[in-house]
Amino acid sequence: MNENVTEEISETSTQRPAVALKQEQSANHDASSIEMRRLHKRFGRDTVALDGVDLTIQAGEFFTLLGPSGCGKTTLLRILAGLEAPDDGSLVIGGKDITETPPHKRSVNTVFQSYALFPHLSVRDNLAFGLKMRGVPAEQRLQKVAEIAQFIKLGQLVERRVDQLSGGQRQRIALARALICEPAVLLLDEPLSALDAGLRSQLQVELKRVQKRLGMTFVFVTHDQDEAMVMSDRIAVLDGGNIQQVGTPAEVYERPATAFVARFMGHENLYAITASQDNWVETSLGRLLLAPSEQTSAQEGWLLIRPETLELGQDQPEGYNCLQGVVKERLYRGSRIEYRLTVGDITLMAVASNLGQRIHHVGDQVTIGVCPEDLVRVAF
Amino acid sequence: MRKRTLHRTLRGFWWLTLLFLYLPLAVVVLFSFNASNSAASFTGVSLRWYRRLLSNDVILSAFSNSMVLAVVSSVIALVIGCLIGYGMYRHRHRKLGWLIVLIYLPIVLPDIVFGISEMAFFVQVNRLTGLFQPGLGTMVIAHVTFQIPFVALIVYSRFVGLDPTLFEAATDLYATPAKRVLHFMLPTLKPALISAFFLSFTLSVDDFVISFFTSGPESATLPIYIWSAIKKGVSPEINAIASLMIGAVAIAAVFSMLVNRRQT
Numbered sequence: 001m002n003e004n005v006t007e008e009i010s011e012t013s014t015q016r017p018a019v020a021l022k023q024e025q026s027a028n029h030d031a032s033s034i035e036m037r038r039l040h041k042r043f044g045r046d047t048v049a050l051d052g053v054d055l056t057i058q059a060g061e062f063f064t065l066l067g068p069s070g071c072g073k074t075t076l077l078r079i080l081a082g083l084e085a086p087d088d089g090s091l092v093i094g095g096k097d098i099t100e101t102p103p104h105k106r107s108v109n110t111v112f113q114s115y116a117l118f119p120h121l122s123v124r125d126n127l128a129f130g131l132k133m134r135g136v137p138a139e140q141r142l143q144k145v146a147e148i149a150q151f152i153k154l155g156q157l158v159e160r161r162v163d164q165l166s167g168g169q170r171q172r173i174a175l176a177r178a179l180i181c182e183p184a185v186l187l188l189d190e191p192l193s194a195l196d197a198g199l200r201s202q203l204q205v206e207l208k209r210v211q212k213r214l215g216m217t218f219v220f221v222t223h224d225q226d227e228a229m230v231m232s233d234r235i236a237v238l239d240g241g242n243i244q245q246v247g248t249p250a251e252v253y254e255r256p257a258t259a260f261v262a263r264f265m266g267h268e269n270l271y272a273i274t275a276s277q278d279n280w281v282e283t284s285l286g287r288l289l290l291a292p293s294e295q296t297s298a299q300e301g302w303l304l305i306r307p308e309t310l311e312l313g314q315d316q317p318e319g320y321n322c323l324q325g326v327v328k329e330r331l332y333r334g335s336r337i338e339y340r341l342t343v344g345d346i347t348l349m350a351v352a353s354n355l356g357q358r359i360h361h362v363g364d365q366v367t368i369g370v371c372p373e374d375l376v377r378v379a380f
Numbered sequence: 381m382r383k384r385t386l387h388r389t390l391r392g393f394w395w396l397t398l399l400f401l402y403l404p405l406a407v408v409v410l411f412s413f414n415a416s417n418s419a420a421s422f423t424g425v426s427l428r429w430y431r432r433l434l435s436n437d438v439i440l441s442a443f444s445n446s447m448v449l450a451v452v453s454s455v456i457a458l459v460i461g462c463l464i465g466y467g468m469y470r471h472r473h474r475k476l477g478w479l480i481v482l483i484y485l486p487i488v489l490p491d492i493v494f495g496i497s498e499m500a501f502f503v504q505v506n507r508l509t510g511l512f513q514p515g516l517g518t519m520v521i522a523h524v525t526f527q528i529p530f531v532a533l534i535v536y537s538r539f540v541g542l543d544p545t546l547f548e549a550a551t552d553l554y555a556t557p558a559k560r561v562l563h564f565m566l567p568t569l570k571p572a573l574i575s576a577f578f579l580s581f582t583l584s585v586d587d588f589v590i591s592f593f594t595s596g597p598e599s600a601t602l603p604i605y606i607w608s609a610i611k612k613g614v615s616p617e618i619n620a621i622a623s624l625m626i627g628a629v630a631i632a633a634v635f636s637m638l639v640n641r642r643q644t
Contacts, residue, residue, distance in 0.1 A: 081548075081552055082551075082552075083548050083551070083552070102551075103548075103551045103552050104551050104552075104553075104554045104555055104556055105554075108552075109552060109553065110548075110549070110552045112545045112548070112549060113545075114543050114545050116543055116545040116546050116548070116549035117549075118546060118549070118550075118564065118568070119542075119546075119568070120564075120567045120568045120570075121567075129550075129553050129555075129563070130553035130554050132563070133550075133553055133554040133555045133556075133559055133563065134554050177553070178552075178553075181553065181554070
């Protein structure tokens with residue numbers, strides 16, 4: 001199978017401008033879908049890195065593996081790259097089982113967290129390394145380097161030495177070095193984590209744009225939920241070697257499948273459901289009405305209240321759950337205002353867009369309106 | 381004020397140290413150009429002793445023995461030491477404590493103990509099998525043995541200083557294991573290999589004790605020749621040999637430094 005993939009790649013890698021490459025890639029969409037079946041991996045006796053992961057990634061998707069450190073996301077990425085072998089399970093890319101294929105025969109390239117640029121080579125030779133290893137003639141290598149330099153807007157960086165580059169520049173070179181080989185799948189291992197915030201958000205946008213233009217399958221690993229939401233088509237949230245939820249950023253943020261996902265996505269307003277009847281639930285905040293669609297047979301679980309859905313003020317629309325709270329803390333963030341409220345002795349966070357409405361002060365008594373449609377039941 | 385005195389004293393020590401290090405060398409170099417054969421007075425500049433050196437067949441053969449021994453042993457030690465260094469790097473996460481100690485032991489072992497045991501070993505093997513006739517061959521084996529730890533140490537520390545994901549990046553970029561060695565590991569190691577070669581070479585040229593115990597009748601090296609010649613008194617010829625060796629070592633050191641500077 002490797003021969004086939006290599007053939008396709010070397011075919012596209014000869015004298016084709018980046019724009020034409022886009023169509024080529026879309027035609028080959030199926031060649032870059034990924035299927036992981038029951039992947040198991042443990043390190044030593046006790047550390048379970050992956051506990052039977054099943055995951056399908058569509059061709060051309062920007063897919064993010066999200067989770068805290070030690071959740072198995074990096075192990076999964078390394079298994080995709082072939083740098084780690086699973087103890088059990090199978091990995092299929094483009095319909096071909098590559099579980100046993102060594103990394104140098106996989107049409108998969110990686111952007112490493114440390115960038116891993118070769119210190120003994122110039123930027124140009126770093127970019128051309130993969131092509132050289134594949135036996136692409138020197139003339140074509142030069143041409144491809146020029147094309148990718150234009151595509152990623154490297155400008156004069158190609159002429160530099162690796163030790164003359166800044167962090168952001170290294171990151172772009174590492175990306176270009178992986179893209180130049182036109183792999184079926186590009187893997188990115190927290191490539192932005194070493195950069196400062198401004199550069200980081202700039203590169204997030206750029207990376208997303210590159211992925212859309214190439215139509216290439218990107219598998220991105222991060223522990224930063226904001227980064228994941230900005231960039232991804234779909235996100236898989238991992239914990240303890242298990243996939244907790246797979247979904248679009250909106251699904252994962254608005255309807256987290258488990259309390260872990262909810263907390264990881266930054267939600268603080270989670271309340272244990274102690275009893276429920278029809279679409280009423282009993283929580284530490286009191287008895288709350290849910291939308292009819294939230295009615296389940298499950299008695300217990302968690303109730304999620306997103307801070308930005310709360311209404312603060314005297315006049316609450318009909319049918320809203322109303323709670324009486326006290327403002328304990330207020331953070332003015334410019335575009336929005338964050339309140340820490342207490343209802344009884346239970347804390348509730350609220351975020352209001354700064355639209356010129358009344359600002360509540362610390363110590364104020366406020367009525368908190370909660371729309372039943374905005375309440376979400378979360379499983380354990 | 382007291383600080384200034386301290387600084388002056390330290391500077392004085394610095395010059396004193398340099399003086400003790402280099403004055404004897406300077407004297408040797410100076411007297412190698414002495415016109416007379418007196419070791420006490422300098423009577424005029426001449427190349428007499430160097431000419432004498434070049435017409436002395438015993439010295440020339442000792443020189444060639446030294447060179448052959450140094451080059452051959454360094455090359456062999458480079459290959460073996462490099463493999464050991466890489467092996468130590470690859471398996472650095474395992475607990476290899478005592479194995480590593482065994483590899484480094486020759487570095488701290490007194491040369492005389494090492495030389496005598498090598499000799500005893502070669503004599504025994506020679507008696508039983510007829511192999512290992514004392515000569516350049518046995519000297520090469522002995523030298524390779526004590527050079528290996530130095531090479532392994534240099535190669536190992538170079539690898540440890542590298543980002544480990546570089547190895548993975550090479551594989552990820554389609555390098556087969558053989559190409560990875562050729563296009564990543566060897567080029568990255570180059571400065572380390574050059575320093576290791578020069579160090580091995582210098583150790584070999586410099587060695588007297590181990591060479592003395594493992595050499596045969598035909599395989600005297602320069603240090604062995606000097607030792608036997610000096611029993612008859614220090615001749616100005618010895619000064620000339622020493623001066624040439626100082627020159628060679630200085631050139632090697634400068635060359636090795638230049639290579640390292642260019643690489644980093």
